[in-house]
Structure formats: C-alpha cells, structure tokens
Amino acid sequence: MTSSTPLPRIGFIGLGIMGSRMAANLAAGGFPLTVWNRTLATAEAFAADHDARVAGSPAELADVSDIVVTMVVDGDQVESVLLGPDGVASGARPGLLCIDCSTIGPAAAQRIAAGLDPHGIHLIDAPVTGSAPRAADGTLTIMAGGAAEDFALGRSVLDAMGRLVLHVGPLGHGQTIKIINNSVAAANALTVAQALLVGSDAGVDLDSLVAVMEAGSGSSTMLSLKAGPMRSHDFTPLFKLAHMLKDVRLCLDAAGVPFDAAQAAEDALREADELGFGEDDFAAILEAVERRSDRRL
Amino acid sequence: MTSSTPLPRIGFIGLGIMGSRMAANLAAGGFPLTVWNRTLATAEAFAADHDARVAGSPAELADVSDIVVTMVVDGDQVESVLLGPDGVASGARPGLLCIDCSTIGPAAAQRIAAGLDPHGIHLIDAPVTGSAPRAADGTLTIMAGGAAEDFALGRSVLDAMGRLVLHVGPLGHGQTIKIINNSVAAANALTVAQALLVGSDAGVDLDSLVAVMEAGSGSSTMLSLKAGPMRSHDFTPLFKLAHMLKDVRLCLDAAGVPFDAAQAAEDALREADELGFGEDDFAAILEAVERRSDRRL
Numbered sequence: 001m002t003s004s005t006p007l008p009r010i011g012f013i014g015l016g017i018m019g020s021r022m023a024a025n026l027a028a029g030g031f032p033l034t035v036w037n038r039t040l041a042t043a044e045a046f047a048a049d050h051d052a053r054v055a056g057s058p059a060e061l062a063d064v065s066d067i068v069v070t071m072v073v074d075g076d077q078v079e080s081v082l083l084g085p086d087g088v089a090s091g092a093r094p095g096l097l098c099i100d101c102s103t104i105g106p107a108a109a110q111r112i113a114a115g116l117d118p119h120g121i122h123l124i125d126a127p128v129t130g131s132a133p134r135a136a137d138g139t140l141t142i143m144a145g146g147a148a149e150d151f152a153l154g155r156s157v158l159d160a161m162g163r164l165v166l167h168v169g170p171l172g173h174g175q176t177i178k179i180i181n182n183s184v185a186a187a188n189a190l191t192v193a194q195a196l197l198v199g200s201d202a203g204v205d206l207d208s209l210v211a212v213m214e215a216g217s218g219s220s221t222m223l224s225l226k227a228g229p230m231r232s233h234d235f236t237p238l239f240k241l242a243h244m245l246k247d248v249r250l251c252l253d254a255a256g257v258p259f260d261a262a263q264a265a266e267d268a269l270r271e272a273d274e275l276g277f278g279e280d281d282f283a284a285i286l287e288a289v290e291r292r293s294d295r296r297l
Numbered sequence: 298m299t300s301s302t303p304l305p306r307i308g309f310i311g312l313g314i315m316g317s318r319m320a321a322n323l324a325a326g327g328f329p330l331t332v333w334n335r336t337l338a339t340a341e342a343f344a345a346d347h348d349a350r351v352a353g354s355p356a357e358l359a360d361v362s363d364i365v366v367t368m369v370v371d372g373d374q375v376e377s378v379l380l381g382p383d384g385v386a387s388g389a390r391p392g393l394l395c396i397d398c399s400t401i402g403p404a405a406a407q408r409i410a411a412g413l414d415p416h417g418i419h420l421i422d423a424p425v426t427g428s429a430p431r432a433a434d435g436t437l438t439i440m441a442g443g444a445a446e447d448f449a450l451g452r453s454v455l456d457a458m459g460r461l462v463l464h465v466g467p468l469g470h471g472q473t474i475k476i477i478n479n480s481v482a483a484a485n486a487l488t489v490a491q492a493l494l495v496g497s498d499a500g501v502d503l504d505s506l507v508a509v510m511e512a513g514s515g516s517s518t519m520l521s522l523k524a525g526p527m528r529s530h531d532f533t534p535l536f537k538l539a540h541m542l543k544d545v546r547l548c549l550d551a552a553g554v555p556f557d558a559a560q561a562a563e564d565a566l567r568e569a570d571e572l573g574f575g576e577d578d579f580a581a582i583l584e585a586v587e588r589r590s591d592r593r594l
Contacts, residue, residue: 129514164512168509173501173502178509180495180515190558202473204465211463213477217519218478218481258491260561
C-alpha cells in the first residue's frame, strides 16, 4: 500500500483480551479507528490510550467506518452486534465489509452473512489462532473465508493483525479450519496430560520424558506450551478452558464424520469445566485426567 | 576420548533397518566390531561392507566383545539372543555390558537383567527414537536406563549412534519413556488422520488446513511427518505399523493409570493391522479412520 492510498476507516467491536491487542495494532498501523465495547468504560480507556474514537452503538460505529471488525465471544454476540437493534446493519451504508474474527462455527457465519446480504454488507469469516502475546505482536495466524474481492479489500487490515494470513476458501471455511485446528490442539493437550500422568505414576523423570518427546515423534506445540504449566498446575489463562470447550463443541457440531479425538477432548474439558476450571487456561484439562485416575502429577 | 584410550570391542546383534545403520556408525567410529544376525547372509553382507567380523553365534560374539548391543524386534528375541542356547550369557566373561536398544517394555528389561545378573553381566535399556534416516545419520534420540557406572561405560557407544543421549534413570526407565513417547506419537497421528478426514469431508482446502495447523497450536511432529503421506496414501514404511502397535500395547500393559489416547490409538492401529497394513508405515492408521466413516481423503 502506497502512502497515497487512504487507509480504510475501521470500526472495531469487542475489546477483550484478544480484541484490545488486535485493535491496538490497527491503531499503530495508522488506520482511523472507532471502537465499541459492551462495557463502555473499556472502550473509553482503550480510546484514550490509542487515539481512537468511541461510538455510542454498533450502528453509530458503522456509520463512520468502511470496514467493521468484530472480535467477540460467540455467534450470538456477533449476531447481536451486527444484526440486532442498533446493530451494524442498521447504521451501515451498502458496501460495508464486515470481518468477523470471532470463533463462531461455519453455520453461524453462513446465517449471519445471509442476514447482512439484504443490507448490501459483505462478510469475511476470519478467525485467528495464537493467544494474547501473538495478538499483541501482530503475529496471529488468520484464516479467512469469503469472496476473493472481499478478502482483497480486507487484506491490509488482516495483515496489520496477523503474520500468516490465508484466504482459505469461501465463507465459513475459515471457521471450519479454525475449529478443526483448536480441536487438534485440545486433543494433543489431553494426550500430553495423560502421558505426563502415566510417566509420573511410573516414577520416571518427567524432565527426561519431556526432553525425549520434544526431540522427536512425540512433540507438539501443546507439549511445548502446556507441559510446564501442567507440571506446576499453573493455569493462568492464555486461552480459557471454557472457550476451548466451546470451540471443540462447534467442531463436533459441524463435523460430518466421527472425530473421536475431539470427542475425548470435549469430555475431558467438560469435566474440568464442571470441576470449576472454566476460567483457567485449558491446560487445566489435566485436572480431569487427574480426577479420573485419582492421582496427581 | 583421547586417541590413547582403546575403544571397546563391540558385538552387535540385529542388523535390520535400524540396527544395520546403527552398527555402521559404530564401524565408522572406529569401534572394533563383530556382528551376528539371525539370517547369516545379512551379517556377511554387512561385514563385507563395513570391515566387521561375523560371529557364528551370540555366544561367540560375546567371547570377543566388551560391550554387546542388541537391536531386535521384541523382548522374546532379546531374551533368546542374550539368555538362550548359544546366547550371549553362555559366552561372556563377567563384566560384559549389554546395551539393549530394542523396544521391549520395562517388565521384559527387568526380567532379562535378572537373568544376566548371575553371569556378572550388566544391562542398560537404551531404546531409541527416530527412524531409519536418523539411524543412518547417527542422530537418534537414545534414552538409557541403568546404573550410572554402566551408562558411563557405554556412553561412547551410545554417542556414536545418537545425538541426544540421556541417562533417564534406573533400569527400565528408558523403556517406559520410549513407549510413552511412541504412544503419544501414535495418538497424535490418529488425531491428524481424523482432522484431515473431517476437513476433507467439509470440503475445506487441506493445504490451508495443514498450513494453519503447522503454524500454531495444532502442530505436531506427526502432522509434519505424516499429513503428506496420509494425503497421498503413500505408506512406504519408515516405522512399521505392526511395530507401533506393539509399542503402544507395551505402554498400555505397563501403564498404572488410564491412557485413553493410547488406547484409542491401539484400537485404530489394530484395525489397520487387521486390514492388512501391518507392514506399512503407521501413517496407515488413516486406513482405519477412513474405514470407520466409509470416506476417503
């Protein structure tokens, strides 16, 4: 993008752990930015820190934006801020592009796109992977589904928030890939938790077990990221267990063929959630594994 | 090791896909080498290529060796060549060190060590990870269980075959760590196979799915190594499915707490084995996943 091309005006909805960091990168990238958040004080604090404006409603935000980015918790929230009373659709001009970075599953993405269509608003589903530190660094992986021309229009915005930005196919396919990825992550984390407990129960040196797995066929990103927190039972949230449980359920709902590893992860995440670990990092899936065998690492 | 220290004389038993490459690295490292193999012609061909001698039996091999390395298929074979008729124990002098690199499980390692003990022979269990290419490069991971003084005695031999060589604890703990690692690998491979089939069934671009997973939380060594062979149904063996099935079963036998992910892998590997894929690479675990859902990637 050359300096002569004016940057699109961005409206950003959802300033949580991820959204606040993503929006900060848009502000740092020079995009004119208007924000809205369900809790007004959060939006005002963000705007003061990042030279952004605060809108009084999603409709007002849409009125001053070329592209609206949403980063909220689930499909109901996306539907509410885009299509509900005082929602984006009620304030937008035709030609507005919505980029939803939330994880809501392919069915909700299709349903919301169908609701936006009569307003002349296009949707890209562009869920992200990578937790808060990568959101802060602008190094998220972003998998976008939608029409090629919409992806081209939103590309500069996505590039400001992510490092690997892929147009993966038509609308909804970003969602499908995201929830499969997260289900694999959850399954691999469950496997790590079980392996650590088996090793601990056998009395082997867990440093050696982890070192051997790291060096070869047993390695995974989940081993690298979660074995340490599991061993110290430090579940400071990078990605909340309740959110991972939601994503795995979306995947199981969408899957047309059995996904037994994801089902096993769903079972264990649900148990850990019921044990009270929903607000903790999903490394707390270990708690369900420990509970089942009545052993602790 | 300085040039004034004479290298120990090595007897190597088991010149299969892995053993032949490991023994070749010992020969290349200058260790005086005597080999024995159940099929004599294999031993003779190896000896001609690598300046080694061929022994007429494990007992004869032991008679001219300071350290005996075994790399065979299972515990029964290790027991046979070490403790059977014309076995190593019948030809060895007290003080011989045996290094078993086979994967036999901790119970068999303990049993064999107990059988060697009256002969004054010590045992290290030193299973390896990494397939044929890493055996050829001398870059295996080797996890050794046994007494510290035995590990020190065998260290130069292990270093000639592996890159990461760890003394992980007492006798048997190398085995325990190995079979946990392989079970994690099998479980992760099963998860990859299921994820690919779910994605394929949903019609998403598998290049994008794999790229997203590789970039983040869904990544694993199994994804990197096996997604390609799975997608092309190319099961040229790097590590045979029947051997992986054996290792996972050893782990389930040894585990004192539930290891559900390994059990799921055992189920799928057994099904693939029954479908005739035992001699193929364990990436053929995909065949069981496909069979269950009656879909092909």
